[in-house]
Amino acid sequence: MRAILFFLLLQVTYIQAQQTYVTEKDIAYYPASVSEKDAYMNAQCKLDLYYPKGSKNFATIVWFHGGGLTGGQKEIPAALMEKGYAVVGVGYRLSPKVKAPAYIEDAAAAVAWVYQHIQSYGGTTRLIFISGHSAGAYLGMMIGLDKKYLNKYGIDADSIAGLIPFSGQAITHFTIRSERGIKGTQPVIDEYAPLYHVRNNAPPMLLITGDRELEMLGRYEENAYLWRMMKLAGHTRTRLCELDGFDHGGMAQPAFPLLLKEVATIKKELTHN
DSSP, rough: HHHHHHHHHHHHHHHHHHHEEEEEEEEEEEEEEHHHTTTEEEEEEEEEEETTTOOOSSSEEEEEEEEETTSOOOOOOGTTTSSSEEEEEEEEOOOTSSTTHHHHHHHHHHHHHHHHHGGGEEEEEEEEEEEEETHHHHHHHHHSSSSSHHHTTTOGGGGGGGGEEEEESSSHHHHHHHHHTEEEEOOOSTTTTTGGGTTSOOEEEEEEEEEETTSSTHHHHHHHHHHHHHHHHHHOOOOEETTTTTTTTTTHHHHHEEHHHHHHHHHHHHTTT
């Protein structure tokens, strides 16, 4: 039996080693009729698609970069590569060149592009996961919880396979507050807060933060409150994970294995139903 198991393990390792991955860069996710009217949109609103060529029905992780909604650029995290999944790195417009809700609308448009095109690459719309770090996590939560953004494209946010935000802002993002002249230590919960859109029929959600004593402002406590309110609303699949000893910037690396585990778990559930 041990010999058989060892042989099977070698086969799996060999197959993984033989898998070819392709990256297509700078794909515009808005129609040319829209983006060409706005030079900044045309420059920023692009995505990179990394996928296992020749595979069928693979899961896709849409990844939104961090940077406080004022900086950063699209990326394909190395920790997510060669895992059997497609990864979509999304660029979006930034403040102060635009103001809310422009960057949230960009996030929704990018996810809509994935829904509309991933099957042509071999993927499936049943296995689209949304993740990101910090500001990127905030964007993912907003379009996953406030259904109006994806409804614009005829997509039900409940069809997202899973939301896995890394240290996302659960109250109204500090950059949006800054755009309104509100200081960063003044908490606000309005239509631009994931907390405002708590509901019991949202996709499964794994909230991951760094150490509460090392995190940015009250980031752990915001996520803990979101977890609690989702539970009280009747959502049974929200979980919270605090990574002890890691600050806001450092928490991403130890969070990636948790993301991959969550994707694998939900993929197994959905493909066996």
